[in-house]
Amino acid sequence: MPELRELTYAEALREGLRQLMEEDERVFLIGEDIGVYGGAFGVTAGLIERFGAERVIDTPISEAGIAGACIGAALTGMRPIGEIQFMDFVTLSMEQLVLQAAKVRFMFGGKASVPMVLRMPGGSGTGAAAQHSESLENWFVHVPGLKVVMPSTPYDAKGLLRAAVLDDNPVIFVEHKLLYKTKGHVPEAPYVVPLSQTKVVREGAHLTVVATSVMVGRALQAAEQLAEEGIQLEVIDPRTLKPLDDAPIIESVKKTGRALVVHEAVEMGGFGGEVVARIAASEAFDYLEAPIRRLAGLDIPIPYNRELEYHTVPQVESIVREARKLVRGEY
Amino acid sequence: MPVPIIMPKFGFTLESCEIVQWLVREGDRVRSGDPICEVTTDKVNMEVEAPEDGVIHQILYKAGDVVPVTQVICYLLRPNEVAETATAAIAAESAPSATPLARRIAESNQLDLAAVQGSGRDGKIMRRDVEQALGKVRATPAARRLAAEHGVDLAEVQGTGRGGRVQGTDVQAALAQRAAEPAAPLIKRDTQEMPPPNIAEHADRRVVRLEGMRRTIAQRLQKSFQSAPHIFLDTTVDMSAIEALRATLKARGEKLSVTAVLIRACAWALGRNPALNATLEGDEISYWRNANIGMAVALQDGLIVPVIHRAEQLSLYAIQQEVDRLAALAREGKLTLDQVSGGTFTVTNMGMFGVDSFTAIINPPQVAILAVGRTVRSFVPDAEGKPILKPTLTMTLSADHRVVDGAHAAHFLRDLRDVIQTPSLLAW
Numbered sequence: 001m002p003e004l005r006e007l008t009y010a011e012a013l014r015e016g017l018r019q020l021m022e023e024d025e026r027v028f029l030i031g032e033d034i035g036v037y038g039g040a041f042g043v044t045a046g047l048i049e050r051f052g053a054e055r056v057i058d059t060p061i062s063e064a065g066i067a068g069a070c071i072g073a074a075l076t077g078m079r080p081i082g083e084i085q086f087m088d089f090v091t092l093s094m095e096q097l098v099l100q101a102a103k104v105r106f107m108f109g110g111k112a113s114v115p116m117v118l119r120m121p122g123g124s125g126t127g128a129a130a131q132h133s134e135s136l137e138n139w140f141v142h143v144p145g146l147k148v149v150m151p152s153t154p155y156d157a158k159g160l161l162r163a164a165v166l167d168d169n170p171v172i173f174v175e176h177k178l179l180y181k182t183k184g185h186v187p188e189a190p191y192v193v194p195l196s197q198t199k200v201v202r203e204g205a206h207l208t209v210v211a212t213s214v215m216v217g218r219a220l221q222a223a224e225q226l227a228e229e230g231i232q233l234e235v236i237d238p239r240t241l242k243p244l245d246d247a248p249i250i251e252s253v254k255k256t257g258r259a260l261v262v263h264e265a266v267e268m269g270g271f272g273g274e275v276v277a278r279i280a281a282s283e284a285f286d287y288l289e290a291p292i293r294r295l296a297g298l299d300i301p302i303p304y305n306r307e308l309e310y311h312t313v314p315q316v317e318s319i320v321r322e323a324r325k326l327v328r329g330e331y
Numbered sequence: 332m333p334v335p336i337i338m339p340k341f342g343f344t345l346e347s348c349e350i351v352q353w354l355v356r357e358g359d360r361v362r363s364g365d366p367i368c369e370v371t372t373d374k375v376n377m378e379v380e381a382p383e384d385g386v387i388h389q390i391l392y393k394a395g396d397v398v399p400v401t402q403v404i405c406y407l408l409r410p411n412e413v414a415e416t417a418t419a420a421i422a423a424e425s426a427p428s429a430t431p432l433a434r435r436i437a438e439s440n441q442l443d444l445a446a447v448q449g450s451g452r453d454g455k456i457m458r459r460d461v462e463q464a465l466g467k468v469r470a471t472p473a474a475r476r477l478a479a480e481h482g483v484d485l486a487e488v489q490g491t492g493r494g495g496r497v498q499g500t501d502v503q504a505a506l507a508q509r510a511a512e513p514a515a516p517l518i519k520r521d522t523q524e525m526p527p528p529n530i531a532e533h534a535d536r537r538v539v540r541l542e543g544m545r546r547t548i549a550q551r552l553q554k555s556f557q558s559a560p561h562i563f564l565d566t567t568v569d570m571s572a573i574e575a576l577r578a579t580l581k582a583r584g585e586k587l588s589v590t591a592v593l594i595r596a597c598a599w600a601l602g603r604n605p606a607l608n609a610t611l612e613g614d615e616i617s618y619w620r621n622a623n624i625g626m627a628v629a630l631q632d633g634l635i636v637p638v639i640h641r642a643e644q645l646s647l648y649a650i651q652q653e654v655d656r657l658a659a660l661a662r663e664g665k666l667t668l669d670q671v672s673g674g675t676f677t678v679t680n681m682g683m684f685g686v687d688s689f690t691a692i693i694n695p696p697q698v699a700i701l702a703v704g705r706t707v708r709s710f711v712p713d714a715e716g717k718p719i720l721k722p723t724l725t726m727t728l729s730a731d732h733r734v735v736d737g738a739h740a741a742h743f744l745r746d747l748r749d750v751i752q753t754p755s756l757l758a759w
Contacts, residue, residue, distance in 0.1 A: 257473050257499060286476040289492075289499050329492050 005188060010043050010180040012154035013119075016161040017044065017081065019190045021051055024079060027165060028055040030066055031083030031119075040085045041121060041180050067093035067118065071101050071170075074116040079165055086132045087122035087174065094139075101170040102145030115168045117161070123176040123214055123264055124309055130301035133309070135213075135265035140172045141242045141274065147171045147195060148241040152216035154184040156239055159193025167195060176214045198245040200252065204232030206327045208252040210275050211235060211262040215314060219262055222319035231327050241271055249275065250282040257289035258326050264313045267296035290331050295322050333388055333406035333417045336367065340400040341377055342668035347399045348372055349542070350392055359387045361407070368404070373547040374635065374671040376664050385409050388417060395542060429456035436461045473499030481506055544633045555695045559611075559731040563690050566744045568751045570706050570722040576754060589724070590626060590680045591651040592751070593703055597678055598622035598642035599757055600746040606739040607730065608675050610696040616734055625674035625694060626654065628661040635661050636694060638674040647757070682706060688725035698731040699740070701747075724751075 007015065020027045028051075029044060035058040038045030048056040059066055063084055070080040084090045090097070097118070105113045124133035140148045147169050151157040157175070164171040201216060202223055211219040216237045223233035234252050238244055253259045259279050261272035272294040279285070279292055297313045325331060338348055348370040355367045366378040367387065385407035392404050408417055427444045429437070433456045437444050440461075447464045449456035459469075468485040470478070474497045478485045481502070488505045490497035531538040541549055573592055580587045601608040601622040610617045622643045625636040637657035639650060660666045677694045682705035691702035703726045710718035726747075730740045750756045 257471075286472050287499075288472040289474075290471065329498070331493060 004185040006183045007154050007158075007186040008180065009151075009154045009157050009175070009182050009184075010041060012158040012184075012186045013043050013161060013175070014045065014047070015186070015188070016158040016190075018047060018050065020079075020081075020162065020165050021047070021055060023190075025055075026077065027079045027081065028057065028073075029081050029083065030057040030059060030069055032059055032061055032066070032085050034058060034083050039083065041177065043119075043175075043180070044083070063089045063092035064096055067096035067101070070116040070118060071096060071104075071114055074101075074114040074170075075104065075112055080116045081165060082116065082118045084118060084120035086128075087120040087136055088131050088134045090118070090120055090136065090172075093118070097140070097146065097170065097172070098143050102143050105169065106145060113168045114170045115165075117164045117171045117173050119161075119173045119175060121175045121177045121180070123178060124302045124313055125178045125214070127304065127306050127309065128177075129304040133302035135174075135263070135297065137172070137174050137212075137241060138265055138269065138271045138274075141271055145169070147243065148174065149195065149239065150174045150176075150213045150241055151193075151239060152176075152179065152211075152213050152237050154182065154186045156193050156199075156237075158186055159191050160195070160239065162190060163192045163195045166192070171195075174213065178214050179217075182217070193239070196240045196243045196245045198236060198238045198240075198248045200234065200248055201237050202233065202235040204234040204256070206232045206234075206256055207258045207260060207323050208234045208236060208249065208256045209260050209262060209319070209323065210238065210249055210272075212238060212241065212271065213264065215262045215264060215319075218314065218316045219319055221316045222323060225316070225320050226323060226327075229324070231324060233323060238275075244274070244278070246275070246278045246282070250279060250284045253279050253282075253284035254287045257287050259284075259288075259292045260295060260319075260323055260326055261292070262295045262314050262319055264297055266299050267294055268299050270294070270296050272296050290326055290329065293322060293326060293331065295319060332420050333408050333412060334382060334385065335403040336379065336382060336405050336407055338370065338398045338400050338402050338404050339377075339379060341372060342672065345372055345400055345668065347397050348377075349397045350394050350404070351376060352394045353390060354378075355387045357387050357390055361385060361387060370398075371544065372668060373544075373551075375666050375668055379404070381407060383407065383409075385412075388414060389421065395540075427456055428453070429461075430458065433458050433461045436465075440465055468497060469495065470497035471499055474502045477502040477506075483509075544635075548633055551695060552692050556692050559693050559695065559698075560733060561690075561693065561729050562732045562735075562737060562740065564728045564730070564737075564740050564744055565688065565725060566728075566748055567723050567725045568748045569711070570724050570751070572752055572754050574706075574722050587647065587651055588654065589682060589703070589706065590678065591647060591654050592754075593678050593680065593701065593726075594624045594626060594639055594642055594654065595645070595647050595650050595757065596747055596750045597624055597676060597701060598645075599750045600743050601676055602643050603746050604739060604743040606735055607699045607743050609698045609734055610675060611698055611731065611734050612696045616698075619675040621675070623673050623675045625671075625677040625697075626657070627677060627679035627691075628658050630662065630664075635666065635671060636674065636677060637661055637666055637670050638672065640673065677701070678703065682724070688727055690727050691729050693729050693731055698734040699743075700729050702727045702729065 034044040035048040035056045066082045070082040073080045101114045122135045137148055140146045149160050149164055149171055151160045164173050202220060209219045219235045223235055226233055234256055236249055236252055261275045263270060263272055276292045295314045302312055303309050351369040351371050353368045361381040363381055363383045365381045367381050368379050370377055388406045388408045390405040392398050398404055429444055444456055447456050447460050450460050451457040470485050477499050483502055483505055485497055488497050488501050491501055492498040577587050605618050608619050608622055621641045623638050623640045624642045625638045627634055627636050639653050676697055677700040679691050680703040682703055686704050688704035689702050691700045693700050706722050706724045708720055709723050711721050713719045728740055728744055
């Protein structure tokens with residue numbers, strides 16, 4: 001059996017971008033320092049040499065401009081892929097995304113659409129401080145007309161990117177800085193991981209852990225540790241936050257009777273609240289053996305100090321602690 | 332305001348006491364220090380004394396009631412205090428404290444708050460207490476679904492979840508139990524039921540209520556024998572050396588009992604076999620650094636187990652003194668709670684009743700007990716195989732197999748036999 005090919009998350013994205021651009025000349029990239037410099041995290045490295053400056057466009061420092069250019073190009077038939085250097089700066093694109101990209105298809109009765117993808121790395125853990133470490137995905141989850149994708153593995157990153165570019169709606173594609181260097185199996189041939197397909201990453205009998213992005217890996221590590229104590233976690237990765245495929249989550253909670261939702265974004269108003277509400281309102285309610293709990297970022301800006309930063313968001317040990325308490329009936 | 336007399340907290344971990352009998356009646360005049368009632372913990376009987384001179388007023392509990400410590404059991408009228416005004420003062424003082432919400436729910440359901448046990452701070456009655464009194468059961472959604480599906484009354488299911496919440500697994504357990512005993516209906520708990528009289532004389536029999544020490548013995552032994560898988564190991568020891576020692580002491584006008592020897596020998600062997608000097612409580616096994624050895628003492632009705640603390644540090648002489656002192660206190664019913672607490676191992680000797688050997692039930696939370704028979708003369712083969720007459724004694728170790736492995740128990744018995752047969756080892 002041939003050895004499975006491994007790529008990093010960043011390499012998988014780069015390969016996906018290259019293949020999409022080779023197949024369809026309407027696809028182009030636009031963002032800050034994505035050309036000659038290769039992107040702040042190197043995702044687009046080498047693509048300007050391959051496709052030229054017309055299809056790998058370096059922009060001035062204007063996130064509103066990047067989003068607006070994507071929208072305009074999409075409306076006129078292109079398939080733009082924009083990059084926001086740090087997710088934090090997407091705040092400058094909000095008017096374009098929320099009032100324009102998300103609304104056009106509805107306000108024109110389906111006669112126009114905005115098939116664009118906006119990539120951006122979120123998350124903390126690099127010591128980049130409060131303005132370069134945010135997890136703002138739920139801002140977009142709250143807007144009708146946008147789709148929100150959050151891949152947690154190299155395989156999903158490549159497959160979901162393709163699904164996002166092929167989709168006719170604006171898709172917010174949230175990557176994670178800490179994931180770029182993680183490795184995993186990635187087939188070379190193009191493939192699609194369909195949007196809105198929640199995945200059960202690990203099966204277990206005692207507690208359903210719904211985790212997103214970098215927290216999926218932490219939940220899996222926690223599951224490894226707890227397995228030694230006889231506690232079995234079922235780890236679920238929604239992969240697409242919106243539209244959310246909640247059926248596997250509900251099925252899982254019916255089986256385990258307990259649920260914990262883990263994400264890096266601030267708990268207050270975070271995506272976890274939505275998942276908890278879906279569970280509580282579903283048929284899984286009748287199977288609950290404990291309150292549904294969340295584990296998420298503290299309600300503070302991410303501190304610069306590495307130790308404080310570490311304790312601001314869930315870590316493997318905090319997931320272990322919380323899961324153990326839930327399973328042992330301490331809630 | 333009359334003086335409240337409370338159930339004293341006799342020991343650090345004591346939570347409640349049973350009233351054995353009242354020694355006074357309402358209206359009786361008492362002096363400071365007079366005993367007013369006799370109470371029993373699960374181990375010893377004690378007396379509650381009047382804190383000052385006065386007249387007994389309003390006895391709140393009857394004999395047989397189990398009362399939490401620090402609860403008022405009766406009041407004492409001070410000189411010149413009038414019974415009627417005192418009663419009113421007590422009523423005002425003891426009106427239950429409750430949150431406004433709890434009070435409102437109770438009022439709208441015509442529930443008397445005096446009948447509700449408060450779980451809040453200082454016994455304050457909270458909403459949950461009122462709801463519980465009204466029959467609302469805290470249960471998880473899973474428990475409610477299962478109960479509805481199988482027609483189980485949640486109020487009858489023992490909750491093991493946080494704060495006694497009924498879990499789905501509890502309902503499943505109740506269902507499994509019901510399936511196991513189809514004929515037995517679930518018995519409704521009825522705490523309001525009046526206790527029957529303690530003793531009833533019938534033409535053909537005398538019926539005595541299971542209470543006090545007998546009830547404690549019944550509960551503890553049943554729990555021990557049902558929950559601890561017992562293993563039993565016998566060994567027979569040559570008592571020649573001990574007999575010689577006892578004879579020497581007797582000639583000097585001093586006494587050494589087999590019980591004292593065994594306690595000292597057990598302490599020696601336990602020091603070398605800590606696996607048996609242990610207690611099991613919940614999910615925790617404690618291995619004790621000192622050998623605190625209980626000795627079972629038979630009483631007129633029942634038994635009690637005073638404890639020789641730190642027996643490994645005492646000489647045989649000191650142990651003999653302690654054994655005699657504690658046995659005397661036990662028979663007089665004057666043991667304190669400390670003197671019957673903290674045991675890590677127990678010795679029970681029935682040799683003086685002519686029993687050859689027997690098996691004992693472990694005294695929880697301890698994990699082992701040694702049952703000792705009488706010393707007999709028997710022929711044992713010597714080195715050449717010729718029979719010689721020797722004093723021998725058979726003892727049986729009961730061990731909780733959850734904690735004690737067979738090999739642990741065997742090693743302990745071997746060490747115990749060695750030190751009894753060669754008492755000079757005690758100096759080692």
